[in-house]
Amino acid sequence: MALVAPSGAGKSTLLHIAGLLEHPDAGEVYIDTVATSELTDIERTQIRRNDIGFVYQFHHLLPEFSAVENVMLPQMIRGLSRAEASNRAAELLSFLGLKDRLTHRPTELSGGEQQRVAIARAVANAPRLLLADEPTGNLDVHTAERVFATLSQLVRASGLAAIIATHNLDLASQMDRRVTIRDGLVVELT
Numbered sequence: 001m002a003l004v005a006p007s008g009a010g011k012s013t014l015l016h017i018a019g020l021l022e023h024p025d026a027g028e029v030y031i032d033t034v035a036t037s038e039l040t041d042i043e044r045t046q047i048r049r050n051d052i053g054f055v056y057q058f059h060h061l062l063p064e065f066s067a068v069e070n071v072m073l074p075q076m077i078r079g080l081s082r083a084e085a086s087n088r089a090a091e092l093l094s095f096l097g098l099k100d101r102l103t104h105r106p107t108e109l110s111g112g113e114q115q116r117v118a119i120a121r122a123v124a125n126a127p128r129l130l131l132a133d134e135p136t137g138n139l140d141v142h143t144a145e146r147v148f149a150t151l152s153q154l155v156r157a158s159g160l161a162a163i164i165a166t167h168n169l170d171l172a173s174q175m176d177r178r179v180t181i182r183d184g185l186v187v188e189l190t
Contacts, residue, residue, distance in 0.1 A: 002172035003165040004189060005181040011165040014181065015131045018163065019052050020044045049078055053122035053160075055151075057134035059114045061106040067093055067117045068102040075124050085124075092120040096150050112143035119151055123160065130155065130162040136171065144168065 005011050016022040017029060020036055029036045031047060039047070061070045071089035076082060093102055096116040106114050115135060122130060135151065136144035148171050155162045164175065172178050178189040 001163050001177040001179060002175040003163055003179055003181075003186075004167070004169065004172045005165075007167075009181045010184075011181065012133050014186070015133050015163065015165055018129075019054060019131045020048055049074070050125060051128045053125070053127040053130045055115075055118050055122045055130065055132040055135045057137040059106070059118035061114055061117055061121075063106050066103045066105055067098060067109065067113075067120075070106070070117055071120045071124050074121060078125050088124060089120065092124060093117065095154070096120055110143070111139050112147050115139065115147050116150060119147075119154065123154065123158065126158075128161060130160050130164075132162065132164040134165055134167070136166070136168065144171070148174070 003011050003014065013022065017024050020029065023037070031051070036044060036047075061067075062073070065073070068086060068089045071092060072082070072085040075085035075088060080088070090099075090102055093099065093116075096119060098113060098116055098120075101109060101113055104113075106117070109117065119135070122132075132151070136147050139147060148168075151162075151164075152174065154160070164171075166172055179186050180189050181187075
């Protein structure tokens, strides 16, 4: 689903609330019929770690680690062994077209390659939901299209639910649903 709205409309805030990073001012976020306001911080963290993947406009990769290590870290935090995490990271990065870039550090990767590493990191723990906040916003048009096509292919292949905030109407038109924020409400775009 594409979330299309002008700057300042609340796209990032909505994604942060949906991702349990912020508490809503009113209303409730339910996950599997459970009101998340009743969960402890530890329980909310577990949901974020296990069920939700995040991709931001700026990739936030750790510069001292290689591409494969950046994708391994969330898996190891979740409890996978180093070997399991390394194998899964290499598979994901290869699927995203980065097979020959596994050992490169972020500064040795292009912007599009860095964003694909960020996507691999976001889905490394096989979340059920991917929240992406302007994931192609700081890329040139050609690279943005390539990264979006890769992201779309990954989402469809894995059956992952995704909410992608974007200003790019061309990319939004390729998604199954398009919504916007109007007067504080999420409404369907036609």
